[in-house]
Amino acid sequence: xxxxxxxxxxxxxxxxxxxxxxxxxxxxxxxxxxxxxxxxxxxxxxxxxxxxxxxxxxxxxxxxxxxxxxxxxxxxxxxxxxxxxxxxxxxxxxxxxxxxxxxxxxxxxxxxxxxxxxxxxxxxxxxxxxxxxxxxxxxxxxxxxxxxxxxxxxxxxxxxxxxxxxxxxxxxxxxxxxxxxxxxxxxxxxxxxxxxxxxxxxxxxx
Amino acid sequence: xxxxxxxxxxxxxxxxxxxxxxxxxxxxxxxxxxxxxxxxxxxxxxxxxxxxxxxxxxxxxxxxxxxxxxxxxxxxxxxxxxxxxxxxxxxxxxxxxxxxxxxxxxxxxxxxxxxxxxxxxxxxxxxxxxxxxxxxxxxxxxxxxxxxxxxxxxxxxxxxxxxxxxxxxxxxxxxxxxxxxxxxxxxxxxxxxxxxxxxxxxxxxxxxxxxxxxxxxxxxxxxxxxxxxxxxxxxxxxxxxxxxxxxxxxxxxxxxxxxxxxxxxxxxxxxxxxxxxxxxxxxxxxxxxxxxxxxxxxxxxxxxxxxxxxxxxxxxxxxxxxxxxxxxxxxxxxxxxxxxxxxxxxxxxxxxxxxxxxxxxxxxxxxxxxxxxxxxxxxxxxxxxxxxxxxxxxxxxxxxxxxxxxxxxxxxxxxxxxxxxxxxxxxxxxxxxxxxxxxxxxxxxxxxxxxxxxxxxxxxxxxxxxxxxxxxxxxxxx
Numbered sequence: 170x171x172x173x174x175x176x177x178x179x180x181x182x183x184x185x186x187x188x189x190x191x192x193x194x195x196x197x198x199x200x201x202x203x204x205x206x207x208x209x210x211x212x213x214x215x216x217x218x219x220x221x222x223x224x225x226x227x228x229x230x231x232x233x234x235x236x237x238x239x240x241x242x243x244x245x246x247x248x249x250x251x252x253x254x255x256x257x258x259x260x261x262x263x264x265x266x267x268x269x270x271x272x273x274x275x276x277x278x279x280x281x282x283x284x285x286x287x288x289x290x291x292x293x294x295x296x297x298x299x300x301x302x303x304x305x306x307x308x309x310x311x312x313x314x315x316x317x318x319x320x321x322x323x324x325x326x327x328x329x330x331x332x333x334x335x336x337x338x339x340x341x342x343x344x345x346x347x348x349x350x351x352x353x354x355x356x357x358x359x360x361x362x363x364x365x366x367x368x369x370x371x372x373x374x375x
Numbered sequence: 376x377x378x379x380x381x382x383x384x385x386x387x388x389x390x391x392x393x394x395x396x397x398x399x400x401x402x403x404x405x406x407x408x409x410x411x412x413x414x415x416x417x418x419x420x421x422x423x424x425x426x427x428x429x430x431x432x433x434x435x436x437x438x439x440x441x442x443x444x445x446x447x448x449x450x451x452x453x454x455x456x457x458x459x460x461x462x463x464x465x466x467x468x469x470x471x472x473x474x475x476x477x478x479x480x481x482x483x484x485x486x487x488x489x490x491x492x493x494x495x496x497x498x499x500x501x502x503x504x505x506x507x508x509x510x511x512x513x514x515x516x517x518x519x520x521x522x523x524x525x526x527x528x529x530x531x532x533x534x535x536x537x538x539x540x541x542x543x544x545x546x547x548x549x550x551x552x553x554x555x556x557x558x559x560x561x562x563x564x565x566x567x568x569x570x571x572x573x574x575x576x577x578x579x580x581x582x583x584x585x586x587x588x589x590x591x592x593x594x595x596x597x598x599x600x601x602x603x604x605x606x607x608x609x610x611x612x613x614x615x616x617x618x619x620x621x622x623x624x625x626x627x628x629x630x631x632x633x634x635x636x637x638x639x640x641x642x643x644x645x646x647x648x649x650x651x652x653x654x655x656x657x658x659x660x661x662x663x664x665x666x667x668x669x670x671x672x673x674x675x676x677x678x679x680x681x682x683x684x685x686x687x688x689x690x691x692x693x694x695x696x697x698x699x700x701x702x703x704x705x706x707x708x709x710x711x712x713x714x715x716x717x718x719x720x721x722x723x724x725x726x727x728x729x730x731x732x733x734x735x736x737x738x739x740x741x742x743x744x745x746x747x748x749x750x751x752x753x754x755x756x757x758x759x760x761x762x763x764x765x766x767x768x769x770x771x772x773x774x775x776x777x778x779x780x781x782x783x784x785x786x787x788x789x790x791x792x793x794x795x796x797x798x799x800x801x802x803x804x805x806x807x808x809x810x811x812x813x814x815x816x817x818x819x820x821x822x823x824x825x826x827x828x829x830x831x832x833x834x835x836x837x838x839x840x841x842x843x844x845x846x847x848x849x850x851x852x853x
Contacts, residue, residue, distance in 0.1 A: 173669075180478060180538065202481075202482050202485055202486070202538045204539045204614070204618065205623070205624070205676055206611075208669055230478065230538045232537055232577050233538070236611045239609055
């Protein structure tokens with residue numbers, strides 16, 4: 170089973186570092202900014218199913234978001250990353266959730282990762298707010314540290330489990346002659362920032 | 376003009392200081408052919424000329440990064456703090472947002488590759504003390520790069536920062552070794568060449584890419600075009616190539632500078648033609664890839680990193696050859712043809728849309744080249760003339776010596792050019808996008824061969840027609 174995961178989040182929250190740590194167990198203090206979407210593969214076992222994860226890394230700066238849909242449109246799951254020491258980066262997570270729900274629909278599995286937990290002392294994002302938000306959009310939340318290799322296995326295993334289950338359910342449905350059409354209603358998008366719905370090509374918040 | 380014993384380096388110096396004016400078409404030709412402008416010592420002299428920037432008199436202080444800024448020294452040291460950043464930039468006419476400043480700071484401090492390659496291309500021994508010195512040097516250079524970016528952005532409100540611009544700035548600074556000269560040169564390339572990338576968003580750049588890339592690939596190789604369409608990969612994979620002039624992907628200072636030689640000697644669309652030539656050069660591996668989005672995307676985006684230093688010479692010539700065949704003025708025609716053939720009945724019809732709404736006319740990449748790309752001559756630098764008169768010999772940089780490029784024969788180069796379908800002196804004019812076998816640029820191309828004066832007149836006329844004259848700054852350019 171081949172599953173596609175896309176890493177999304179503001180620039181410098183640690184998407185590339187998460188990818189390198191999880192897949193190659195490498196960490197670079199000064200990871201260069203990502204300008205080019207790329208992916209890495211990893212095999213993962215969920216129960217009796219072996220899945221091939223293709224994890225796509227994307228550029229974080231707002232102006233690259235216009236390219237986003239090409240990389241997430243057929244993704245089975247998204248890992249939305251924010252930096253616990255940067256409250257602005259969590260606001261971006263909310264934007265991503267809305268965009269994914271709007272464009273991909275309710276089918277995409279979402280996990281939120283609060284990265285850089287090794288910098289707990291500089292925390293800016295309140296735990297209560299995050300957990301409530303994650304619950305309200307049907308996402309799981311994990312704390313991670315790419316630097317200290319914390320929480321990454323759990324994070325990806327959870328996402329993979331959800332994706333595998335969803336795929337198996339779909340397959341069973343197909344086998345039983347049942348076509349799950351437009352099953353996009355189970356999750357409700359919470360529009361909590363009161364912003365108008367901008368088109369994804371617009372970009373530029375600053 | 377040259378004999379077999381004349382080295383290219385001699386030719387470049389001759390061009391820069393043999394008479395009171397520098398023939399820019401000749402200099403562009405040298406910049407485009409084998410090895411480009413060869414090394415940073417020559418680039419330092421030639422880049423400002425190609426860009427129509429009058430060189431500041433900065434001889435003697437080039438090695439001393441921090442003292443150059445004298446009074447700013449203490450501020451530079453404090454760059455890590457917000458206040459230090461602000462006090463660094465000198466033109467505060469258009470203050471930048473806090474988020475932009477912090478983005479720049481993060482990108483600059485995370486970028487290392489340009490700085491780790493020393494200018495001479497020699498690696499120092501990896502001892503703790505050397506490492507510490509290297510780190511200090513790197514930080515200083517990063518600080519200055521950050522300052523220059525802030526300067527460039529705050530002096531022109533239509534320019535917006537994008538991740539990747541810092542790569543280009545670093546290459547210019549490391550080559551030119553002077554922050555102010557770097558700023559002046561960037562003032563040129565941020566016009567037509569990087570203007571779309573620096574817009575409010577990437578909208579214009581993406582339109583330009585959609586408009587040119589697939590139609591051009593279709594012209595050079597139908598089979599590759601068909602393969603890419605089938606894989607559903609869109610031209611976005613080459614965005615980083617365009618916004619960093621391939622430097623982000625090749626991560627080699629020498630090659631990156633050699634590409635800058637070519638790009639500042641050419642029409643702003645050359646990077647797109649180079650992308651097409653790159654893809655064509657890997658025809659077999661591409662067609663042998665599994666035709667699936669991720670595989671093809673990965674295969675294509677990996678190409679620049681695999682191209683050897685010398686292979687770039689061939690790629691550039693091939694790119695100019697394609698530009699000669701389909702000059703920028705002929706692009707709307709082939710884009711239209713492509714759209715009629717492949718976008719018919721499709722839900723998404725980007726080229727049809729861009730053509731229909733006339734959006735392509737607003738895209739900087741698709742406009743006529745800036746004046747400095749077609750200027751035919753500029754006065755030579757006085758100190759170079761003086762040097763020649765007093766018999767000063769300019770040494771090759773350590774890097775060039777090390778690479779053993781002692782004799783770069785022009786004749787040898789000429790052979791390759793002829794095989795590529797170019798006559799002598801033809802390459803640079805083709806690369807300016809103004810000549811071609813077909814399309815609207817043809818008549819201009821014919822005239823251009825007439826001589827310098829006519830070239831100048833046509834260039835000015837062309838620019839006035841589009842009301843897009845970019846004045847040659849610093850005064851006395853002509």
